[in-house]
Amino acid sequence: xxxxxxxxxxxxxxxxxxxxxxxxxxxxxxxxxxxxxxxxxxxxxxxxxxxxxxxxxxxxxxxxxxxxxxxxxxxxxxxxxxxxxxxxxxxxxxxxxxxxxxxxxxxxxxxxxxxxxxxxxxxxxxxxxxxxxxxxxxxxxxxxxxxxxxxxxxxxxxxxxxxxxxxxxxxxxxxxxxxxxxxxxxxxxxxxxxxxxxxxxxxxxxxxxxxxxxxxxxxxxxxxxxxxxxxxxxxxxxxxxxxxxxxxxxxxxxxxxxxxxxxxxxxxxxxxxxxxxxxxxxxxxxxxxxxxxxxxxxxxxxxxxxxxxxxxxxxxxxxxxxxxxxxxxxxxxxxxxxxxxxxxxx
Numbered sequence: 001x002x003x004x005x006x007x008x009x010x011x012x013x014x015x016x017x018x019x020x021x022x023x024x025x026x027x028x029x030x031x032x033x034x035x036x037x038x039x040x041x042x043x044x045x046x047x048x049x050x051x052x053x054x055x056x057x058x059x060x061x062x063x064x065x066x067x068x069x070x071x072x073x074x075x076x077x078x079x080x081x082x083x084x085x086x087x088x089x090x091x092x093x094x095x096x097x098x099x100x101x102x103x104x105x106x107x108x109x110x111x112x113x114x115x116x117x118x119x120x121x122x123x124x125x126x127x128x129x130x131x132x133x134x135x136x137x138x139x140x141x142x143x144x145x146x147x148x149x150x151x152x153x154x155x156x157x158x159x160x161x162x163x164x165x166x167x168x169x170x171x172x173x174x175x176x177x178x179x180x181x182x183x184x185x186x187x188x189x190x191x192x193x194x195x196x197x198x199x200x201x202x203x204x205x206x207x208x209x210x211x212x213x214x215x216x217x218x219x220x221x222x223x224x225x226x227x228x229x230x231x232x233x234x235x236x237x238x239x240x241x242x243x244x245x246x247x248x249x250x251x252x253x254x255x256x257x258x259x260x261x262x263x264x265x266x267x268x269x270x271x272x273x274x275x276x277x278x279x280x281x282x283x284x285x286x287x288x289x290x291x292x293x294x295x296x297x298x299x300x301x302x303x304x305x306x307x308x309x310x311x312x313x314x315x316x317x318x319x320x321x322x323x324x325x326x327x328x329x330x331x332x333x334x335x336x337x338x339x340x341x342x343x344x345x346x
Contacts, residue, residue: 002030004311007049009034009042010056019297020053023304027311039063046070051307059083064091072310076299078102078157078290079239081212085321092327096306099318100156101298102290107160109289110207110237113261114165117205117233118144122283139258142204142231145170150203152196152220153210153238154180154188161207162188174199177210200224205233212239220244225251235261237289240268249275252282263289 006029008017013033020031034045035056042058043066052073059080064073064087073088074096088095116122120138127137149165151158154177166173166189173190176199185192193199196219200206206228210216221244228234234257236243245266251257259281265274268287276282306316 003028004050005030005032005048006051006053006307006311007032007034007046008053008055009036009045009058010054011035019300020304020307023301024308024311027308029311042066051311053303053307054083057082061087064088064093067091067093072096072307072316074303074306076101076303078106079211080320081239089321089324089327092324094310094316094324094328095320096303096310096316096318097320098299098302101302102292102295103156103160105292105295106157106209106237106289107164109263109285110157110161110209110235110261111164113235113237113263113283114149114205114207114233115144115169116283117235117259117261118142118147123280126280147204148172148174148202150174150176150199150206151190152176152199152206152208154184154190155209157209157237158207159184159188161209162190165205165207166190171205174203196220197224197227200232201227201229203232204229206235208234208236208242209238210242212241216242218242218244222247222251225256228257230255231258233257233259233261237261237263240264240266245276252276252279259283263287 004027006024008020008031013035015033017031036042036045036058039058039060039062042063046052046063046067049067049070052067052070054073054075059082061084064084067073070091070093072094073083075083076098078098078101080095080097083095085095119141123138149171151161151173154175158175158177162173162175165171175185175190175192176196178194180192208220219242225247234248248260252260261283262276263285264287265276270277277284302318306318309316
C-alpha cells in the first residue's frame with residue numbers, strides 16, 4: 001500500500017498524469033483522480049488525502065476542513081483566489097501555486113495590448129471592415145519610446161513587462177509595489193513610486209499584474225481613474241476584481257482615459273451585454289493571457305514539484321502562506337539546508 005495519497009481534484013479522471021507521475025517518481029504515492037459535482041462530493045474526495053492537486057473550483061472552507069490529513073494543497077494556476085487560504089493555514093496545510101508557469105505568456109499579453117492600443121491595431125481593423133479609410137479618425141499615435149509605463153505589481157510578470165517594454169521599447173517605467181525589494185528596483189532600472197495615485201497621474205500606459213486577495217480587491221477604482229491623463233490607457237491582465245468594473249466603465253464613458261485593454265472581467269464568462277464589449281476604444285480577450293502550449297505542461301510540472309517537495313519534508317519554492325509554519329513541525333527549506341522552516345537552526 002502506498003505511503004501517501006495524492007488526490008487530483010477536477011478535470012479528466014482518465015488523465016494519464018504524465019508530468020505528475022514523473023515529478024513524484026521517487027516517492028511512494030498513490031494518485032486518485034476525482035471530478036466532484038458538488039461541494040459534498042469534493043469533501044468526501046479529499047478526506048484522508050496527504051496532498052491535494054486542485055484543478056477545479058473546490059477551495060471552500062468546508063472542503064479544506066474535510067482534508068484532515070493534507071500537508072499541501074497545490075493549484076495548477078498562477079492565481080489562487082478561489083482557495084480559502086486562511087482555513088488552509090489554520091489546518092496546517094501549505095498552499096502552493098504555479099508561480100512562473102505563465103510569466104512570459106501573461107507579460108506578452110500585456111505587451112501585445114500596449115502596442116495594439118498604441119498603434120490602433122484593432123480599431124483600424126474594425127474601421128476598414130466598415131469601409132472607412134481614414135487614419136485621422138484614429139487620433140494621434142505617440143512614439144511608444146516617449147511614453148511612460150506604469151506597472152502595478154512587480155512580481156515575476158511585472159518584471160517581464162518592464163524588461164520587454166521598459167528595456168526593449170525604451171519606455172520610462174514606474175512601479176507601484178510596496179513589497180518589492182529595493183535591489184530589484186535597481187536591477188530593472190525602474191522608478192518606484194509609493195502612492196498608487198502618483199503612478200496613475202504620471203503614466204501613459206498602466207499595466208496591472210497583482211494577485212487577487214483581500215488587499216487588492218477593488219484596489220483600483222474611481223479615485224485612480226479620476227487622476228489619469230485623458231490620453232492614457234489602462235491594461236488589466238491579472239484578475240477582473242482588482243479594479244471596480246462599474247467605475248472603469250464610467251471612466252471610459254466619460255472620457256477620463258483614452259482606452260483600455262482587458263484580459264479579465266469581474267464576471268466570467270463575461271456578459272455579452274457588458275458595455276466594455278461595445279466600446280471601440282477597448283480591446284478584450286477571454287482570460288487567455290496565460291495560455292500557450294508551454295504553460296499547459298509547465299503548470300503541471302510546477303504543481304507537481306511543489307507537492308513532491310512537501311511530501312519529501314521540504315518547504316516548496318512557491319509556498320504562498322508562510323505563516324502556516326507556526327502550525328508545522330520543522331521542515332528543511334531545501335535539500336541539504338541546516339535550518340528549520342522557521343529559520344532557527346537545530
